[in-house]
Amino acid sequence: MKGIHHEMKSTKWKKALTKKSLQKQLAQVCGLMSPYAYAPVLRKLIESKDPWLWLAGHCFVGIDPSNHEGQFNALFSDDQHPDNYIDQAQFLESLDQLVKSSAFQKIYKNHVRQEQQLAHSLLDYIKDLNKIYSKLMVIRLDLSYGEIYTDDWEPELRALNDWDLFHAYTANSFKDSFIGYAAKFEYGADKGIHIHTLLFFDGSAVRQDVTIAKHLGEHWKNTITQGAGIYFNANTLEYKARMKHCAVGVFKRNDADFLVGAKEIAKYFAKKDPIVRLAVPRLTQTLRRSSLTLQQKAMLEKRLASKVWSTQGARCMTSFG
Known part of the structure; x- marks a missing residue:
């Protein structure tokens, strides 16, 4: 300030x-x-x-x-x-x-605190997935609309429904590997409504992240939006090379570079776009994301318990040695 x-x-x-x-x-x-x-x-x-x-x-x-x-x-x-x-x-x-003014200061501080809480919560979620699965695949796909639509086909009026269709298709097509998501809605004067997505997969059950990202992007473009949609695939080798700490692709547990990159992504996704709620009817939250399922929570608890026992066993061996 x-x-x-x-x-x-x-x-x-x-x-x-x-x-x-x-x-x-x-x-x-x-x-x-x-x-x-x-x-x-x-x-x-x-x-x-x-x-x-x-x-x-x-x-x-x-x-x-x-x-x-x-x-x-x-x-x-x-x-x-x-x-x-x-x-x-x-x-x-x-x-x-x-x-x-005190009114602005109060609103601003609350806004910053909420963004920090959202970023912390999203990062914890990504870290938990990274602990649960031996390999975590992360796909970053940005979904938007081109100019091929009529006056009665307004993206702002159908964006939420299109996202629901896209999410359902991803979950059904990759039911054995799709494990979670985060979606950030934004609005720009040039791009209009667009959605930044993070899609999480079990990297041990599926391969070729760039190919999967392209497949999903094409489905958004050709089927869900009937040719009016466009997408950006952030999993290409060219885009990955531009990232200082790459957080898209396939990562093993506790990959230090991935965790640094994930922190930056979480901060970006937690930043609220105020305009999009004015532009898109029925949108109440600019960030949507999944939470750990009961099965995932059980897997995490088992993983953490196994780590504790492993650490205690190593201490015992050291003391007897």
Whole structure:
């Protein structure tokens, strides 16, 4: 927060602000709003528990509903057309006061704490799977939509159903090896709704992660979305080579490099995208993931117990030796 305050007080505040989340959120909110929907969306923003949406909502107060997009575009450019005029200095001062307010500080701290808890919980889940299975296969597949759809075929209205179909197909097609998942929903002005997925498999029961990822991606593209979907396969050798700590592929138990990479992935998946909940009806959680089944919990307990007995046995041998 100190960094935000410092940048806002600097003479280069406009350049600094363009690097922050707020500009992105304002622009995307503008894209989702229209004059007739201005009031209800604004109310949602002001009442939001997400700090950036809360801040964006308060920034919209006093803005002309019929020209909100033009005024905010002018704020981040040199376009000072009379129709789009907005007092940049006054906007900055109001923004600075909002960031300093106790209301924003409370929402922001709660937001950070929740993200940390989500990341910790997801990482623990991945670690448990890594302990249970002698080989853990991790597939990272990003699912989205292209531009081949009609006005009555809106991705935002069917994304949740499409995800359910994709998850069901994966579970049924790999019923002997599919062991869990995590899915993060996001929304972007250019990409629209998209889903980042982590798919976990028993690496002892299945092989060729890049091939499986491609198969699932093609099913998303050609069957579930009827040709309108696109996907990105992060399990290719080219993408793996770009990762400092690779966390996709097949890994043995307690692979140190994998655990470092898994921590970074968990942090990314735990980051909430505030805009997607405005864009996608019925979406209540931006991160969905599975939990350990009863069978997996029993396997974990057995594994941990075996490790304890092994450690105690080694101590006994040392003492008698």
